[in-house]
Structure formats: structure tokens, C-alpha cells
Amino acid sequence: MRGAVALALIALLAAPAAAREAKPVIVLTFDDLPAHSALPPDTTRVEIAQKAIKAFRDARVGKVYGFVNGNQTIPEPASAPVLDLWRAAGLPLGNHGWSHLNLNQVSVADYLADIDHTEALIAPLMKGADFHWFRYPFLAEGDDPAKRMEVRKALAARGYRIAQVTMSFGDYMWNEPYARCVAAGDKAAIATLETSYLRAAAETAAATRKDARALYGHDIPYVLLMHLGALDARMLPRLLAQYRSEGFEFGTLAEAESDPVFAADVNPSLPPAPPKWQQMQAKGLAPTPVENVSKMLDSLCRPPSNPVPQ
Numbered sequence: 001m002r003g004a005v006a007l008a009l010i011a012l013l014a015a016p017a018a019a020r021e022a023k024p025v026i027v028l029t030f031d032d033l034p035a036h037s038a039l040p041p042d043t044t045r046v047e048i049a050q051k052a053i054k055a056f057r058d059a060r061v062g063k064v065y066g067f068v069n070g071n072q073t074i075p076e077p078a079s080a081p082v083l084d085l086w087r088a089a090g091l092p093l094g095n096h097g098w099s100h101l102n103l104n105q106v107s108v109a110d111y112l113a114d115i116d117h118t119e120a121l122i123a124p125l126m127k128g129a130d131f132h133w134f135r136y137p138f139l140a141e142g143d144d145p146a147k148r149m150e151v152r153k154a155l156a157a158r159g160y161r162i163a164q165v166t167m168s169f170g171d172y173m174w175n176e177p178y179a180r181c182v183a184a185g186d187k188a189a190i191a192t193l194e195t196s197y198l199r200a201a202a203e204t205a206a207a208t209r210k211d212a213r214a215l216y217g218h219d220i221p222y223v224l225l226m227h228l229g230a231l232d233a234r235m236l237p238r239l240l241a242q243y244r245s246e247g248f249e250f251g252t253l254a255e256a257e258s259d260p261v262f263a264a265d266v267n268p269s270l271p272p273a274p275p276k277w278q279q280m281q282a283k284g285l286a287p288t289p290v291e292n293v294s295k296m297l298d299s300l301c302r303p304p305s306n307p308v309p310q
């Protein structure tokens with residue numbers, strides 16, 4: 001027995017430090033199903049979803065929640081099968097409101113009606129599986145504390161948990177330029193989009209981990225905000241490989257959000273936790289800066305008659 005313990009101890013000491021440490025967990029979540037951002041001329045919404053689903057399967061990512069805005073099916077009825085494809089692949093749907101309202105700009109009654117409208121669309125598709133996850137559009141939780149609490153209580157009464165975000169590299173910013181660059185046939189610009197996308201993801205992952213370790217003393221589950229856009233779908237195989245090579249393992253939303261750091265989001269009848277930047281400020285910490293590429297992205301593939309908006 002003593003020998004076995006000694007052997008185990010030797011094995012533990014011999015293992016490299018990285019192998020002894022638990023791998024950080026990243027959870028992919030996709031917003032704005034079934035139609036996000038501009039559609040390049042060479043593809044369809046269904047093809048975008050098919051590419052994303054194949055990438056999830058190939059990388060064995062597991063159950064990726066897709067957050068739905070029901071109103072997208074009205075201007076783009078051809079996008080509706082995306083929701084069926086998602087479900088047929090065994091992937092769950094969550095609620096992102098019907099028309100992507102900003103809670104800071106509308107009444108509580110209108111906001112809740114919007115949530116209920118999407119629930120009527122996704123509940124039958126989920127056929128008894130758990131769709132009670134809500135992702136705030138624009139991540140806007142209400143700028144007035146009373147209004148914010150009213151919506152949280154209403155979400156709790158409906159059985160919802162808040163699908164909080166703990167990592168985002170602003171993936172949505174690449175999709176419009178990509179559609180422009182495909183239309184323009186500008187391969188060099190598309191290559192710039194691809195490299196800058198992966199660089200932003202890597203830089204954000206490192207910065208987010210650094211901040212979490214400074215604030216909490218350890219990694220937390222990283223719930224990554226993504227969008228179902230054309231460049232996202234194109235980049236997913238490379239993006240997922242990059243996260244793996246950085247040491248991440250893929251987890252599920254339910255597992256991740258059972259971590260104590262998400263307690264106030266899992267039960268929205270509780271008061272909200274202060275935002276991360278505020279928690280950092282209270283400890284004399286500052287968030288790690290990352291490169292801002294929005295102007296560079298905005299400038300790509302603009303015809304002379306349609307310059308960058310000022």
C-alpha cells in the first residue's frame with residue numbers, strides 16, 4: 001500500500017506542471033440564429049449553419065446552444081430551416097428575444113412580450129428539452145436598477161437562467177466586411193480578415209484568462225459569445241483547433257454556469273453581480289487591453305463611392 005502511494009507520488013511529481021493542472025474550459029454559444037449579419041453572395045443561411053454544425057461535430061465540441069431571434073425568419077424565410085438543422089444535429093436552442101431589443105431602450109412589458117414570442121417558436125422545436133436559457137441582446141441588462149430587477153424577476157418566474165458571457169473577441173465585427181470582400185472578390189482582404197480574426201481570438205483568450213486569474217486567483221469557465229455569421233462558419237475549424245492548441249477543453253453551458261461565479265445569473269431573482277470591470281476596479285486591477293481592429297475591419301473592401309461611415 002505504502003509502495004503504491006509512493007509510486008503514485010513519483011508519477012505525480014514526474015508529470016509536467018501543465019498536465020497536473022486542470023484544463024481551462026471554454027463553452028461555445030452562438031447568437032442571432034437563424035440569420036446574423038450580411039449574407040455574402042456565394043452562400044445561404046442554411047449552408048452557414050451546415051458548416052458550423054460540421055465543425056462542431058468534427059471537433060467534438062458537444063451541445064452548443066444557439067440563441068434565437070424569431071423575427072429573422074420574416075425578412076428571410078429561407079433561413080427558418082436553420083433552426084430545424086440545429087435541432088436535428090442534437091444542438092439546443094435558447095431565447096435571445098424576438099426582435100433583438102435593447103432593454104435600455106424599451107419598456108419592461110414590451111421586452112417580456114418579445115421573450116415570450118420567441119419562446120412560442122423554440123419550445124415546440126425543443127420538444128421538452130431545456131430551452132430556459134436567456135441571452136440578453138447587446139448584453140444589455142437594463143440601465144435602470146429597478147427595471148433591471150423587474151426583468152430578472154420575470155425571467156426567474158418563467159424558469160430562465162441567464163446565459164452570461166465571460167469571453168468575447170467581437171466575432172460579429174468580421175461578418176459584414178467579409179460579405180463585402182466576397183462580393184468584391186478581394187482575396188487579399190479575405191486573408192487579412194482570417195488572420196486578424198484568429199489573432200483577436202487568441203489575444204482575447206489570453207487576456208481573459210489573465211484577468212480571471214488576477215480577479216479570482218484561478219480560471220473560471222469561459223462562456224464564449226459567438227454569432228452565426230458567414231465568416232464565423234468559415235473560420236470555425238481553425239478557431240476550434242486554435243482553442244485546443246491553447247489548452248482549452250470544450251464544456252457545456254449548464255456545467256459551466258454551475259460554477260459559483262455565475263450564481264446570480266443562474267437564479268435571476270437574486271440581485272445581479274457587479275460587472276467584471278467593477279470587481280477588478282475594487283481590487284485595484286485593470287482589464288488587460290486588446291488590440292482594437294474595428295476601424296481596420298470597417299475600411300476593408302469599401303468601393304470609392306461608399307467610403308467608411310464617419
Ligand SMILES: [Zn+2]
Nearest residue numbers: 031032137138
Ligand atoms: Zn444578438
